[in-house]
Amino acid sequence: MGILAQFVFCGYMLAVCGGAVRLSGVSVSSRTSVVSARGLTKTYPPGKAGSAFTAVDAIDFEVHSAEAFGFLGPNGAGKSSTMRMIGCVSPPTGGTLQILGMDAADSGKRIRARIGSVPQDDLLDPELTVGENLLIYGRYFGMSRIAIAERSAELLEFARLTDKADARVQALSGGMRRRLTIARSLMNTPDLLLLDEPTTGLDPQARHLLWERLFELKRQGVTLVLTTHYMDEAERLCDRLVVMDHGRVVATGSPRALIDTHVTREVLELLIEPGTGAAVAARAYGVADRIEVLADRLLCYTDDGERALARAHERGLGGLDALVRRATLEDVFLYLTGRSLIE
Amino acid sequence: MTTARYERARPVAVMIERNLRIYRHTWALLLAEILEPILYLGSIGLGVGVLVGHLPGLGAPSVGYPEFVAPALLATAAMNGALNETAFLMYNRLAVERIYQPILATPMSVGEVAVGEIAWAVLRSVMITVGFLGVIAVFGLVASPWVLLGVLGAAVIGFCFACVGLLVATWVRGFPDFQFVQLVMLPMFLFATTFYPLGVYPRPVQVAVECLPLYQAIQLLRGPALGQVDAALLLSAGYLLVLGGLALHWGLRRLRRILSV
Amino acid sequence: MQLSADGVTQAWRYWLLRYRRTWRGTIVISVANPALFLAALGFGLGKLVDHEHSAYLHGSSYLAFLAPGLLAAAMMQTAYIESAGPVHVSARRAGVYRVATATPLSPLDALLGHLLFIGFRILTSATTFAIVAWAFGAVPASRVGPLVLAATLTGLAFATPVAAWAVTVERPALLNGGFRFVIMPLYMFSGTFFAVAQLPGWLQAVARCTPLYQGVQLCRSVSLGDADPLAVVGHSSYLAVLVVGGLAVGARTFQRVLTA
Ligand SMILES: Nc1ncnc2c1ncn2[C@@H]1O[C@H](COP(=O)(O)OP(=O)(O)OP(=O)(O)O)[C@@H](O)[C@H]1O
Numbered sequence: 001m002g003i004l005a006q007f008v009f010c011g012y013m014l015a016v017c018g019g020a021v022r023l024s025g026v027s028v029s030s031r032t033s034v035v036s037a038r039g040l041t042k043t044y045p046p047g048k049a050g051s052a053f054t055a056v057d058a059i060d061f062e063v064h065s066a067e068a069f070g071f072l073g074p075n076g077a078g079k080s081s082t083m084r085m086i087g088c089v090s091p092p093t094g095g096t097l098q099i100l101g102m103d104a105a106d107s108g109k110r111i112r113a114r115i116g117s118v119p120q121d122d123l124l125d126p127e128l129t130v131g132e133n134l135l136i137y138g139r140y141f142g143m144s145r146i147a148i149a150e151r152s153a154e155l156l157e158f159a160r161l162t163d164k165a166d167a168r169v170q171a172l173s174g175g176m177r178r179r180l181t182i183a184r185s186l187m188n189t190p191d192l193l194l195l196d197e198p199t200t201g202l203d204p205q206a207r208h209l210l211w212e213r214l215f216e217l218k219r220q221g222v223t224l225v226l227t228t229h230y231m232d233e234a235e236r237l238c239d240r241l242v243v244m245d246h247g248r249v250v251a252t253g254s255p256r257a258l259i260d261t262h263v264t265r266e267v268l269e270l271l272i273e274p275g276t277g278a279a280v281a282a283r284a285y286g287v288a289d290r291i292e293v294l295a296d297r298l299l300c301y302t303d304d305g306e307r308a309l310a311r312a313h314e315r316g317l318g319g320l321d322a323l324v325r326r327a328t329l330e331d332v333f334l335y336l337t338g339r340s341l342i343e
Numbered sequence: 344m345t346t347a348r349y350e351r352a353r354p355v356a357v358m359i360e361r362n363l364r365i366y367r368h369t370w371a372l373l374l375a376e377i378l379e380p381i382l383y384l385g386s387i388g389l390g391v392g393v394l395v396g397h398l399p400g401l402g403a404p405s406v407g408y409p410e411f412v413a414p415a416l417l418a419t420a421a422m423n424g425a426l427n428e429t430a431f432l433m434y435n436r437l438a439v440e441r442i443y444q445p446i447l448a449t450p451m452s453v454g455e456v457a458v459g460e461i462a463w464a465v466l467r468s469v470m471i472t473v474g475f476l477g478v479i480a481v482f483g484l485v486a487s488p489w490v491l492l493g494v495l496g497a498a499v500i501g502f503c504f505a506c507v508g509l510l511v512a513t514w515v516r517g518f519p520d521f522q523f524v525q526l527v528m529l530p531m532f533l534f535a536t537t538f539y540p541l542g543v544y545p546r547p548v549q550v551a552v553e554c555l556p557l558y559q560a561i562q563l564l565r566g567p568a569l570g571q572v573d574a575a576l577l578l579s580a581g582y583l584l585v586l587g588g589l590a591l592h593w594g595l596r597r598l599r600r601i602l603s604v
Numbered sequence: 605m606q607l608s609a610d611g612v613t614q615a616w617r618y619w620l621l622r623y624r625r626t627w628r629g630t631i632v633i634s635v636a637n638p639a640l641f642l643a644a645l646g647f648g649l650g651k652l653v654d655h656e657h658s659a660y661l662h663g664s665s666y667l668a669f670l671a672p673g674l675l676a677a678a679m680m681q682t683a684y685i686e687s688a689g690p691v692h693v694s695a696r697r698a699g700v701y702r703v704a705t706a707t708p709l710s711p712l713d714a715l716l717g718h719l720l721f722i723g724f725r726i727l728t729s730a731t732t733f734a735i736v737a738w739a740f741g742a743v744p745a746s747r748v749g750p751l752v753l754a755a756t757l758t759g760l761a762f763a764t765p766v767a768a769w770a771v772t773v774e775r776p777a778l779l780n781g782g783f784r785f786v787i788m789p790l791y792m793f794s795g796t797f798f799a800v801a802q803l804p805g806w807l808q809a810v811a812r813c814t815p816l817y818q819g820v821q822l823c824r825s826v827s828l829g830d831a832d833p834l835a836v837v838g839h840s841s842y843l844a845v846l847v848v849g850g851l852a853v854g855a856r857t858f859q860r861v862l863t864a
């Protein structure tokens with residue numbers, strides 16, 4: 001988390017990679033498109049304090065049927081705003097948006113009937129019990145009571161909330177609420193599932209259960225669109241993803257393709273005393289293709305970690321704890337969304 | 344009912360179903376709302392009624408003070424029942440609990456949600472009315488069988504004030520603002536000929552009082568309760584329906600703007 | 605059970621500081637409320653009542669009869685509203701009592717400091733009400749002072765027992781129920797709007813035993829200037845016993861709930 005906190009405020013580095021390469025990692029051209037956005041824009045009207053704010057700035061993307069598509073990006077990048085437009089709860093202020101073959105501008109009701117959505121903040125119905133939350137939600141979709149009873153029993157089981165069915169929502173823990181929100185989104189057996197940070201607040205067991213369920217849904221042909229701040233999750237779940245920053249798309253592709261394009265194959269991590277980063281980085285200059293300084297470590301990007309390590313030893317940095325690992329999506333994310341770095 | 348029409352009514356029915364579920368935990372509130380006008384009736388209608396004797400200046404000389412006050416208390420209860428349900432609860436649901444957002448992620452629309460809530464408020468006004476009428480019938484305070492028209496009247500009153508409540512809910516900035524709502528409701532309750540006939544006021548004040556929606560609501564119920572059924576009732580009903588319609592139109596516009604950002 | 609002057613002052617300062625944010629609104633309400641009721645019922649309804657010259661009013665105008673009764677009843681309401689909800693909320697998880705009693709403040713300090721503030725609210729509302737009543741010509745100026753004292757005593761007789769109870773309440777709906785099913789009936793049938801003597805025999809006996817009846821009688825006899833010293837002592841002692849009893853019970857319930 002400490003690492004994430006660092007780069008959030010350093011969006012200015014975006015300029016460095018403004019002309020991001022647009023990749024299409026997997027050959028998916030034959031698949032039908034479930035969501036298709038062209039020049040999609042969201043400008044919030046001016047509030048009491050100030051001027052209008054463009055949260056999503058003319059982005060293009062394409063989500064194919066039965067794939068898992070991810071939105072990554074720092075806080076305030078515009079992920080939730082985009083998700084809410086796809087969910088047809090927030091009207092776009094520019095561009096076109098096609099969902100399930102219909103135009104979001106005039107077919108909201110019919111589109112929403114086939115979507116399941118997990119909003120970022122749970123927004124459960126606190127006046128109802130856990131079971132009633134599912135029941136009434138099913139009714140909003142026009143489901144019959146029998147269908148609802150069957151479905152909610154199965155979903156309560158999945159969410160491990162069966163023994164809480166009669167509890168008031170206020171009596172649930174944060175993670176239980178999250179699980180109930182996810183269960184709720186599945187009530188109408190959606191064709192397209194929108195998950196805005198679905199696993200935030202979940203314990204590891206619940207997270208794995210959800211992943212399993214999502215793989216299962218994908219196998220059944222459900223299209224998943226999700227946002228997450230967990231890079232391991234994005235790497236594992238998403239077939240393709242886009243990285244957003246300041247309302248723009250800065251990169252698109254499969255996790256593998258993004259890693260190949262934006263960072264080296266391996267990373268050498270040197271653990272340092274806090275505060276000595278700049279000095280150590282100066283001594284390590286040239287050890288790797290690129291070096292980034294974090295609070296407690298140096299990240300040296302290189303295609304051959306062992307060689308970089310050897311070179312670090314030559315420069316008298318052998319006293320530091322070191323670790324060579326494969327580059328991950330997290331490295332891509334840190335690089336793309338900007339932070340202090342030394343070339 | 345054709346399926347198309349059923350489809351149109353279904354979302355409204357679902358909102359009512361939701362409220363009924365909540366009522367299983369909070370039914371005591373409805374009892375309290377029926378109890379309150381009954382307390383007023385006992386205290387002011389019967390108690391102060393002894394001090395008042397018979398009302399001067401009213402058509403029927405046989406009209407006792409309790410019979411005069413009862414329909415006004417009923418109109419007030421119908422008004423409060425509807426207005427509280429929308430103004431207070433809808434504000435809470437809109438801004439505090441934010442439960443309308445997830446509902447709008449389903450096929451439900453803003454209009455359907457709002458109309459559903461209003462329909463429920465009307466239903467509540469009718470329930471309060473039926474409860475109250477039952478009690479005053481037991482007390483023997485029913486002057487005319489026309490009083491049953493009151494059920495219909497209560498629905499009209501409920502509609503008008505539920506729509507006004509919806510509009511209020513879109514304006515309120517926080518719970519302290521409800522003090523101002525109280526500041527409008529209390530004088531209306533006290534001065535809209537609830538406790539004494541219009542004749543007590545000088546003419547200019549009379550005109551002002553006649554413009555109050557609660558005055559029209561009281562007229563709508565008091566006439567039939569005292570056995571006077573005439574065309575003036577249509578005028579009162581029309582006034583309330585038009586006012587409600589305007590409030591609904593305006594409130595819906597504001598609600599759409601608030602909910603679709 | 606410890607008590608410290610410092611702690612009590614600290615607790616009362618807290619409530620006063622909070623009140624600074626909302627006092628304007630409460631002033632408007634505490635002037636508007638009596639003015640509206642006295643205008644509508646005292647003048648409007650009074651027109652019909654005075655016309656009848658009922659013997660139950662012993663020759664006073666309905667306005668003069670109603671004002672002190674309404675004042676006593678309003679103080680009961682103020683006491684309930686100020687002590688039920690705030691005490692309940694403060695005693696729950698993360699409530700201000702919990703925060704306070706994690707410092708050297710004792711539960712008794714918290715109780716007394718809060719009651720001091722509630723007493724202050726009752727005193728100020730009684731004062732504005734009595735001044736409005738005087739402006740309406742319902743009370744002569746010379747009796748405004750004693751009337752305020754009588755009304756404050758009435759309010760306190762409700763505040764301490766209600767606070768003692770509210771600290772133990774788990775569900776806020778119960779507080780709402782208390783208002784609607786206990787306070788409102790008292791408000792209506794304790795001689796506020798009409799003379800208790802009008803009630804049928806058994807109801808009359810019940811009404812005379814209620815604390816609000818005692819408060820209404822006290823305020824009314826002070827306000828109309830026909831106070832019988834013995835009756836005044838009687839009513840006042842009844843109310844004082846409630847105040848002290850509420851304090852004694854409150855000391856226990858606060859201790860029990862806040863140290864549990
Ligand atoms: N209703 C709104 N009115 C005005 N501005 C808004 C509104 N909702 C979001 N914003 C602004 O739009 C920007 C993008 O917000 P959004 O919620 O889409 O970010 P996000 O990428 O989901 O961030 P996070 O990772 O924190 O969830 C932010 O600067 C936010 O302040």
Ligand SMILES: [Mg+2]
Pocket residue numbers: 079080081120196
């Ligand atoms: Mg978000």
